Amino acid sequence: MSTIKYNVTNLNRFMSLPLRDEQVQVTYVWVDGTGQSLRSKSRTFSSIPNSPKDCPEWNFCGSATGFNEGNVATLRLIPCALYNDPFRNGNAKLVLCDVYEQDGSPVAANNRFDCEKLMGQVNCDQDPWFGIEQEFTLFDGATDRPLGWPSNGYPSPQGPYYCGVGAGKAIGRDISEAHYRACLYAGIPIAGTNAEVMPAQWEFQIGPCKSIAIGDDLWMARYILVQIGEEFGVKICFDPKPITGDWNGAGAHINFSTKDTRSKENGLDTIKKYIERLRNHHKESIVIYDPCEGKDNCRRLTGKHDTSNINEFSSGIGDRGASIRIPETVVNEGCGYLEDRRPASNCDPYLVAKSLIQFCLILDNSNNE
Template sequence: MNSQLPMQRVAITWVNHCGAALVKVVPFSTFDSAVQIGVGFSPVADAFCADGSVDASHSLARPDDDLRLRADPKGLAWLEPSTGWAWAPGQRWQRSGEPYAADQRNFCAQQQQLLHSANITLMAGFELEWLVAGRSEDGSFLPAVLGGPYGADRLIEGLDYATAILNAFDAAGLPWLQFHPEYGSGQFEFSFSHTTAVEAADRLVHAKLLIQRVSNRFGLRCSFSPKPLLGQVGNGGHLHLSLQQADTHWLQGGAGIGGLQPQGEAFIAALLNHLPALLALACPLAVSYLRLAPSSWSAPFQVWGVENREAALRLIPTAADGVSAHLELKVADLAANPYLLLGAVQAVAWQAIQQPAKPLPAAVVGDPALLPDGLAKRLPINLTEASAAFAASELLQKSMGLLLHSSLVDSQKAEIKRCAGLCDEQLVVSSRWWPVVGAI
C-alpha cells in the first residue's frame, strides 16, 4: 500500500468467538505504532454473545489482563477513499510480545505455516450472500430490491445499489469473480477468487464491512444472518478450497473419481469424518440450523458428491473452462469466524497427510434426503449436537490449544443458553440483522 495515499484514519478489526468484527481506530499518522506495538483490547471481548451480552459463566468473562491488537500492514486497504477511511486486519498479542494463544487469526496463520512447512498450499475463496431491506419501525423485513431469483430484473431495479457496491469493492482493491442476484427475496451474492487462507478470511471481513457501509448510505439494512426469514432461503457463506503439494494438485489429474489424487481422496475423507465437529465453527449460531434443511440446497448430510449441490462437500472437477478443480464446503454460513473455520480446515488437511482416515466413501448422486434410511447420515441438527462433537474433537483440541478450544466451547454454550426456549420465529427475529451486535 502506498503510504503517500491520503489516508487519514485506519479501522483495525478482528473477529471474536461469536463471529462479530470488532474494531479500534487509529490516525493514519500513528499506523506504524499500531503495527509494531498495537492498541489495547480486553480478552473479555471473546465472551461476547451474539446479542452483545456477556455470559457470566464464560471462562473469559473477567476484568483481568489486556492484549495488544496489532495491525497487519500487508492487509492495509481502503474502506472509503472519499472520506479518508482505511481498513486493516488485526491480530492480538500478549503485552509481553508473545502471540495470544486464543487469537483466531493467529490460529489460522499457524495452520497455514504448518502446511507450508510440508510444501502444501491451501487456497480458499468464499461466497458471500446477503439480503438488503428497507428500514421498518418494527424490525420486519421489507425487500429493498424487487425482482425474481437470479433475475436481470432485480439487477436493473437495484442497479444504483449494485453499482455503488461494485465501485466500493474496486476502490478498496478487493478482487471478486462474480456478482449476481440470488434466489431469495432482495438477496445478492459475491464470489471471491482463491488466495491463501488468511487473506481469504481477511477479504470476507473487509467485504462485509463495505456492503454494510454502502447499504447504510442508501438508507437500507443488510442481513448476513443464516436465516433472516422463515419459509425463505437463508444466507450461506460457502467455502471453496483447493490444495497443491509441489506440482501435484490434490483434486485433479489423478485416477480417482472426478480426477482426484490419493491426497485429495484422503483430504475429502478426513473432512467428512470431522464435519460434525467443524459444523460448530461453520454454523455457530442457533439460527444457523434452521437453514440446514433437507432438499433446500443447504446440504445438511455428511456426504460428498461430484457437482452435487445437496452434498455437504461438492467436488467441482477441472474442465474445459480452465479453472482448477476445487472443493466446496456448502454448510458454512456467514456467522462463522472465517479465521477459525479456515484454521480448522487446514488442521484437517495436515492430519489427512499425517494420519489418513478410512477410505473415501462413494460419492452421492442426487438428493441425499431421498436415499433409503442409513445411506446418508444427517449432520448435527442443532448447535447442541455440533458443540458436543466439537468439544470431543481431539484434532481440534490439539491444533487449537486448550485456551482457544475451551473458550469456544464456552461461547457455544452461551449461544445455546441465549436461545433456549425461543420458538423458530423468535430465533429468526433475534438474529435477523446480524452482524449488528446487541439491540442498539
C-alpha cells in the same frame, strides 16, 4: 425504530475537502469479542503506510467491545493486513488488526492466530487456495424486514430473483454494486457478485486467496459491506436463515484446493480422498462452521433449499444439495477444487479454513481412508 439516512450530498461535500500531504487517515478494524461483529476507530498518520508494519500498535477498551469486564480491560491492536479506504479515498487506508492481551498472548476470540500458525505448516508443501461465496440479506432499517418486502405478508414466491434483472426482482442492486466497486478499490480480490434465490438476498465471492488471506479479505469485505449499508440506511444480515418458511437461507460456501488437487496427474483422486477425510469429521465441521456450534445452521441445513441435511454427510458431482460438491468442470478436467457447502453465512473464515487444513492435510486419517 427509526433509522437516520445519510444525506450523501452533504457528506460528499466534506469528504472532498483537501488534506495536506502529511495528513493520512487510517482506520483500524478488528473483530470484536462476540466473534460476529466488527469495530473500528481512526487516527491521523504523518506519512502513507505501505504495509501493516508501517502502522503502529494501538489499543482499545475490551469491556466495551464484548471481550471482558472490569476497569482494567485495555487490549492491544496489532495490524496484520492493509487496504485502500474506499470511503475516504486518496491516501486513506483501512488496516485489519489482530487482538492481543497486554501480556502479548492472543485473546480467546482471536481465531486468526491459530489459523496462521497452522497454515505455516502446509504452505510450502501444498500451497492451499481458498475462495468463499458470501451470502447475505438486506434488511430495511426502518421496518426491520427484508428490503423491498411488503410491510405485511410476503413477496411473490422464489423463482425470478436469482440473478434476476428488473424492478421487484433485483432488490438492493445499488448496495451490491457499491460494495463490488469499493472492494476492488480497497484491493480485495472480489471475484464477482449476484442476486440470490430469496428476494433482498445477495452474494459476493472472494478469492482465490492463498493461506491466511482468505480470512483477512473476507472480514474486510464484510466491514466494507456493513459500512455501505450504514450509508444507505440498510442493515446487513448474516443470519443463516433470516426468514422462516419456504425461503432459502444464507451460507458461505468455501472452495478449497491444494497443489495436489490442482495437478492433472492425480487431482480428482486427491479431491475424493479429501472428501472421505471430511466425511470422517462431519460432526466436528458442523460445530466449527457455525458460531453457535450448529444451533443456527440447523435452521438452514435441512436438506431443502439447495442444502444438505445437517445430520448427514453427502457428496456429489454438481449436486447443490450435497455437503461437498465437486463441480462438473473439475470432473471434466480431472483436477481443481472441492466446494464445501456447509459453512453458515456468519461463519468465521479463519476457523473454516483452519478446519479444512486440519482434516484434509494434517490429521492422520490413514486408518479411515
